[in-house]
Amino acid sequence: MGLLNAKKLMRNRKKFKWNDRTYKVRKLNLREKADPLEGASQAKGIVVSKFQKEAAQPSSGMRKCCKVQLVKNGIPVGAFIPGNLAQKFVDEHDEVIIERIGGKQGRSKGNIRGIRFKVVKVNDQPLHLLWKGKIEKGRR
Secondary structure, eight states, X not given: OOTTTHHHHHHHHHHHGGGSHHHHHHHTTHHHHTOTTTTOXXXXXXXXXXXXEEOOTTOOOEEXXXXXXXXXXXOEEEEEOOSTTGGGGOXXXXXEEEEEOOOGXXXXXXXXXXXXXXXXXXXXXXXXXXXXXXXXXXOO
């Protein structure tokens, strides 16, 4: 280590920072570029199909989900349908509003692998009020 070695250390630190994945993702804004909602908290979409996804270990249940095509950019995403028997209220070609489930670092939550969004409203009716029986499903 020489007297003027600090310049070399600083230059190396600057160069090798780019080997760190978290630094690169942060600096190149890759999280925002890969986001289907484009930074918004909620998005409107059309239900393309309904499917069931098996829960991760150690749970053993079928989680009810649907494939939603977003109106703003046409990207298809998977969305969880929360609530007991709530999948009865979500049909194909319905207009739904989805939001992020809230897993850590924007990833999937709980034991539903690969699903990052959940259905909040169906045809402008809140889903939780529909399956509680407080309101009826709106006709389109």
